[in-house]
Amino acid sequence: MDPCELAAFITATxxxxxxxxxxxxxxxxxxxxxxxxxxxxxxxxVQRELIENRNQASxxxxxxx
Numbered sequence: 001m002d003p004c005e006l007a008a009f010i011t012a013t014x015x016x017x018x019x020x021x022x023x024x025x026x027x028x029x030x031x032x033x034x035x036x037x038x039x040x041x042x043x044x045x046v047q048r049e050l051i052e053n054r055n056q057a058s059x060x061x062x063x064x065x
Contacts, residue, residue: 001009021027
């Protein structure tokens, strides 16, 4: 997906959700929960990359020996 299309999709989705949740407190809670979800997914992705990089470095050291 094109980055601009992704941004437009996310914006449109946010607008649709905000229309279905008229209460500002509930909308803020949902926003906080989705932010936590995004942060957790980012943490998992970074940890996976770190583990993969360590495994690759370890494999390369073994091949050099």
